[in-house]
Amino acid sequence: MLEVLLSIGCVALMCHWMLTVNSLILFLLFLMLLIYDEGVYLLSVIFSMLSLWLIIMMLMSVDQSLKSHELLIICLLMIFSLIIVFISESMIMFYVGFEMSIIPILLIIFGWGYQPDRIEAGIYLLSYTVFFSLPLLLSIFYMDYFKLFKGFISCLMIFMAFLAKFPMVGVHVWLPRAHVEAPVFGSMILAGIMLKLGGYGLIKMSFLWGDLLFQHSSMIIVVSLIGGTLLSGVCFMQSDMKMLIAYSSIVHMSLVISGLFSMTELALWGSILIMMGHGFCSSGLFCVLGLTYNRTLSRSVYLNKGIISLMPICSLWWFLFCSSNLSFPPSMNLPGELFLFTAILSWSNNLFIFVIVFSLISSMYSIYLFSFSQQGPTMKFFSFNNITVKESVLMCLHWIPLNILILDLSVMSVY
Template structure:
């Protein structure tokens, strides 16, 4: 049945209709919620779905629906190619989240890079988008080759049996498997490709990159953790130390940014460092907290990129210095900025708050000294979120800006479709668990 639905999605491309495709994606979300169980189900021999992949698949389709709604101007710029790339990327991500065979997961994990690069290079803003695409390509490929070597080594030594791997203490396999995911997340010091890719990508590219593609890394870590638990226990302290220190360093660098998209990209690195720390504690609370934070960050960062694009379409600049005093121009949109900025700080009742509390408890039980780093990280995340909100909405109006509309229905709908699930899902957390 799912094959029929995906096939009909691609058939809508023949009608050149973005509205029809958006409605089909909403129907696909409802179809999965109504007819698929969150428990482990077998789609085919190598394709399974459990509660983690279930939620990430729904998030993927939801963000794809919002991507199409955020790009109305692309109907004048190779619309069919753009829609095909978006649907192809969505399909590859769904297949990645469903794959239980490690080689199949690697193939889909790497293939998802191609549509992402085409979206950035084809619909990006400046000529530097080619340079950003090369950064994305070479960082990912550099980390993926050790992963491929590790997988081939496992196959050649008949180590695909999960019981053999659980008793394995091969450090090279562990490093090869985790390095690719750490660069995808990205871990601090492996993050240099992310701000470049976000700044040059179109709004739809930034949404899928921050909302879903970063989650591929943490999803891969969760899957590999069950294969080699002993290695994760032995070496987890290294990744936690880098993540906590890196989160503080990145939060400080957020305070120095004047480009809105660059600041939001760096804030993604700071949030994902907490997710890595939660996973590496090997604690159930940390795992569930990281999972909640993945969902919350996927919706929140995507909404922030939408808001940055709304300002960019009117002022022609992403600079915080030029986009000042938006409260005078777009008073209704200021409410949207406040709602999403407060969600970025993990204010109640967002799903990110539940995730952050669980990660805090998990890290405190792992080592009480983590509280020092976590308190700094939480304080700085509030600082840069309020800095972004106050500098864009308040202050003197830039003299080059004049007479533009205060937002249309499509833009308010777009932001609310991020904010409503982000806040209401906490009322029924069993949907995710």
């Protein structure tokens, strides 16, 4: 990993766009050669590969008019912070990388956002991160002192920074605002990678405070599962397609939180599969939404009608990613949800009704998103460009790893 950091630093001095993309592809191939171990090391390599892959997709999705040295430096800073999070063994360095990863997203929202409300969205993002991360910093400094406390408040103080990054239902207000105000490439990296930092941090901290996590997991499991079910219904009330996709990310992550807090090996495996699959699927959804927005100049469900008759190729990508979002095979989300549902029901059979309602409603809003935006009468659109070859390649690079990794799930097995 040190070689990757030094190489990225050398590329940053050149500030060349295509050279950076090609170098990141070489670094990704280098990380593939490191998949030979198991445990936490393999988990770090998997998330580092996901970060590099999605940042490459992000750089490819940037319009030619938006390419600048400043944006390239921000992307390289993001790679630095993410790799520090995933490879650091020191808790202080982990915390530094964890907090430093917010800065590039904040700069992207401020500098390349669409509307004046981006200032408010950035303040929400910064406030939630700083407020819930301060107790984590105190717990790292006074780790031996914190281990003496076994109450629910101590559990929240330690793990709330990761639950807010997921985000957990109740502290999720910043995510829809950040998604709506961020550009397409900002939403891709925010949904594809930033939400996974909470899952990785929760897994990492469970090795230190696993007993405390297990003692007070019942309330968080129930609240996350019920909150995810309610937010699945909220998705049907959204007219902005970007807001709907943002709420669907919260729904998926609420299932991951419920599974991780059951503290079983099956839940850990399912959580990794869901986080990997959601990284590709949500990034692909935001990307295809950006392609649609560039042509129709609207994100409204009511105005984007009849795209299947205007751009059949674009409608095909909508179908593929919406079907993957509802865990249709061969998507990697399918085994992940099966593992998590099994782990939750093994923890308590009383949650059987909630699991059924959750799986039903969370599948229906993906069907709602596809059918309402792709079918129906067209809104008298005039001529616009069809999907280009470069955009189709970008979509393929999202969809292929999302669906091909199901052929050998042992690659994701950390135990």
